[in-house]
Amino acid sequence: GAGVSQSPSNKVTEKGKDVELRCDPISGHTALYWYRQRLGQGLEFLIYFQGNSAPDKSGLPSDRFSAERTGESVSTLTIQRTQQEDSAVYLCASTQPLGGGHEQYFGPGTRLTVT
Amino acid sequence: AQRVTQPEKLLSVFKGAPVELKCNYSYSGSPELFWYVQYSRQRLQLLLRHISRESIKGFTADLNKGETSFHLKKPFAQEEDSAMYYCALRTQGAQKLVFGQGTRLTINP
Numbered sequence: 001g002a003g004v005s006q007s008p009s010n011k012v013t014e015k016g017k018d019v020e021l022r023c024d025p026i027s028g029h030t031a032l033y034w035y036r037q038r039l040g041q042g043l044e045f046l047i048y049f050q051g052n053s054a055p056d057k058s059g060l061p062s063d064r065f066s067a068e069r070t071g072e073s074v075s076t077l078t079i080q081r082t083q084q085e086d087s088a089v090y091l092c093a094s095t096q097p098l099g100g101g102h103e104q105y106f107g108p109g110t111r112l113t114v115t
Numbered sequence: 116a117q118r119v120t121q122p123e124k125l126l127s128v129f130k131g132a133p134v135e136l137k138c139n140y141s142y143s144g145s146p147e148l149f150w151y152v153q154y155s156r157q158r159l160q161l162l163l164r165h166i167s168r169e170s171i172k173g174f175t176a177d178l179n180k181g182e183t184s185f186h187l188k189k190p191f192a193q194e195e196d197s198a199m200y201y202c203a204l205r206t207q208g209a210q211k212l213v214f215g216q217g218t219r220l221t222i223n224p
Contacts, residue, residue, distance in 0.1 A: 003158070031210060042119075042201060042214040043159075056211060091159070095210075101146070102205065104212060106159040 002026070004107035006092050012113045013082055021077040023111045025094030032075050033104060034059075034067060043091060049075060068111045084115045117142045119204050121215035128192050129223050130149040136218045138202030139175075145209040148178055148185040149212065154198045160185075162200070172196070192222045 005024045013019050025032050034046040045059040049069045059068070064083075069075040079086055089111050093104040118141045128134050140146060142212040150162040163171045165178040165185060185202060199219050212216045 033211060036216075040124075040216075042121075042216040043203075043212070045211040045213065050208050050210070056209070059211070102210075103161045103164075108158050 004092055004094055004105050004106040006090075006110050006112075008110060009108065011110045012115060013058040015084060015114055016081055018078065018080045019082055021079075021090050021112070023075045023077070023092030023107060025073065025075070025092070026105055027073075028096070029094035029105070030097045031074060032069060033095075034075070034077050035091045035093065036088045037109075038088045046077070049077065066068075074085060079112075082112075084114045085115045087112055116205055117206055117213045119202050119213050119215035121200075121202055122217050123218045124216065125219050125221070127198070127221045127223060130194055132193050134192045134196070134220065134222075135222065136200050138185045138187065139213060140183050140202075140204050142204060142206055144207045146178075146207075148176070149205070149216065150174070150176055150185075150187050150201055150202040151201045151214075152198050152200070159201070169198050178219075194222045194224060196220060197222045 007022045032049040035039050035043040037043050047054055047067050048056040052069050064080045067077045087107040091109045092107045096105050120139045122137050148165040151159050152162040153159045174183050174189045178185050199217050201217045202215040205212055
């Protein structure tokens, strides 16, 4: 079946603009995660959704970052007033309902470049 | 805070040679450890997890709680093993993964 999809694949924006990144998880996967990967670094956790609620937002780096999930499906990560340090690949992952072994299935990522 | 360390950013070995990718973690509880792999132009995918105690593509990894390590090993490297490898930790009660910085493995012919 279809894997996790993300859009856009690439986004170039000017400093100060807002951006929205989209994630479509695997159908039936109740948990959804956002990670950020800066150049040459590992993945950095941002936020976790279980259903439509976000019990762990501990990784959001500032109040410019927010995310929502609707219909236990698509999620949107919004970055307001983008800064150059926001440039990174943003990865989304989903997992089966709890007890499904906790393998995270990753999307291809969105490469964000802030100029 | 929990931390995963992969001391080698780059590792290069010859085809047929043994390979070991190091991973150390800091966490006082019972961890769940994973290795994820990203082949060229592909998405990140799970390679193996310690609770499964299985060998995938000839790779094995043993959790050593005394040394807080979860090194990935393969006795005879193949060219198709060239990829980026990430060690990841999940702590008790948490859902998120804490990733190391990754090791780029290159297998030379």
